[in-house]
Amino acid sequence: MDRLDVAETFHGITFPGHLHTQETFQYAMSFKFQDTDTLIVTYPKSGTTWMQEMVTLVSSKGNPVRAQTQPNWMRAPWLEQYYCPQVLKASQGPRFLTTHLPYQLLATALQGTKTKVIYVARNPKDVVVSYYHFHKMANFLPNPGTFSEFLSGFVKGTVHYGSWFDHVKGWTSNSGNIHNFLYITYEDMSQDLRGSLERVSRFLQCPLVEEELTSAERSCSFSSMRENSMVNYTLVPKEIMNHNKGKFMRKGKIGDWQNIFSEEQSCSFDEVFASEMSESSLEFVWKNPEETSLNTWTDTEHLLRHAA
Numbered sequence: 001m002d003r004l005d006v007a008e009t010f011h012g013i014t015f016p017g018h019l020h021t022q023e024t025f026q027y028a029m030s031f032k033f034q035d036t037d038t039l040i041v042t043y044p045k046s047g048t049t050w051m052q053e054m055v056t057l058v059s060s061k062g063n064p065v066r067a068q069t070q071p072n073w074m075r076a077p078w079l080e081q082y083y084c085p086q087v088l089k090a091s092q093g094p095r096f097l098t099t100h101l102p103y104q105l106l107a108t109a110l111q112g113t114k115t116k117v118i119y120v121a122r123n124p125k126d127v128v129v130s131y132y133h134f135h136k137m138a139n140f141l142p143n144p145g146t147f148s149e150f151l152s153g154f155v156k157g158t159v160h161y162g163s164w165f166d167h168v169k170g171w172t173s174n175s176g177n178i179h180n181f182l183y184i185t186y187e188d189m190s191q192d193l194r195g196s197l198e199r200v201s202r203f204l205q206c207p208l209v210e211e212e213l214t215s216a217e218r219s220c221s222f223s224s225m226r227e228n229s230m231v232n233y234t235l236v237p238k239e240i241m242n243h244n245k246g247k248f249m250r251k252g253k254i255g256d257w258q259n260i261f262s263e264e265q266s267c268s269f270d271e272v273f274a275s276e277m278s279e280s281s282l283e284f285v286w287k288n289p290e291e292t293s294l295n296t297w298t299d300t301e302h303l304l305r306h307a308a
């Protein structure tokens with residue numbers, strides 16, 4: 001089957017036309033948020049599905065049944081995707097929603113509401129690597145070309161969903177305009193899943209006792225989510241996502257960028273990052289501290305000498 005990669009442009013940003021139309025963007029921009037809503041906001045590949053699982057487990061007090069029986073896109077539909085109205089019509093209780101849209105497109109709709117916003121960010125070197133691999137298996141995204149070509153589009157902000165820098169800066173610099181805002185990173189979740197679940201449970205005002213937290217932690221682990229067809233996207237027809245070409249739950253690690261970025265690409269990305277983020281106080285974890293301690297020859301040599 002041909003790729004489904006028709007692009008839809010809105011406010012100068014391209015989006016996959018397979019999921020979005022001008023009408024769906026209008027629907028999102030004029031969405032009537034309720035004070036009891038929770039909106040998960042991410043740039044793609046930053047931990048969206050993970051947070052969808054976390055809010056599901058927190059709101060169900062660690063009971064895994066909902067997470068194991070209902071796909072993530074039904075539990076927390078993307079505001080800007082075409083099926084959102086039908087899903088919400090059928091849903092009951094406090095609503096969980098998801099969006100990849102930049103702040104400026106939702107600012108008016110969120111104004112004056114008490115909707116809770118959870119912004120999940122991930123270090124952009126890992127984002128671009130995850131995004132690159134996703135383009136290879138998701139037929140509704142354009143062929144990414146070489147990593148170098150894709151990286152260049154990512155840095156320029158011409159990839160689908162636009163610039164990572166604009167997205168992160170837009171939402172975080174306007175967080176003061178949002179009544180209830182939680183900023184959390186993929187790396188926080190990776191390094192301290194239990195602590196991150198506790199932060200989410202405090203934010204949602206949904207306290208969990210120790211056993212509930214333990215159960216939530218188990219369900220939100222990478223190994224558990226990789227096997228859960230309700231979140232690993234194996235329910236999606238292979239014409240749309242071809243799992244023979246790569247897995248949605250791919251590696252789930254901090255620092256995988258080191259396996260693909262060249263030294264030169266890394267240095268030039270660091271320069272762009274420093275300039276784009278010069279006004280921002282956000283800091284990112286770029287490497288897994290547990291893996292980096294033996295990453296250099298000096299460290300290894302040091303250890304071997306000690307052992308001798």
Ligand SMILES: Nc1ncnc2c1ncn2[C@@H]1O[C@H](COP(=O)(O)OS(=O)(=O)O)[C@@H](OP(=O)(O)O)[C@H]1O
Nearest residue numbers: 044045046047048049050130221222249250251252
């Ligand atoms: N539980 C858990 N632990 C660690 N990592 C996890 C977990 N769940 C999802 N992931 C990883 O998140 C990446 C997918 O990001 P998104 O869910 O934001 O993708 S999407 O925007 O909804 O397409 C993708 O990252 P990569 O593995 O680096 O490609 C997933 O593997």
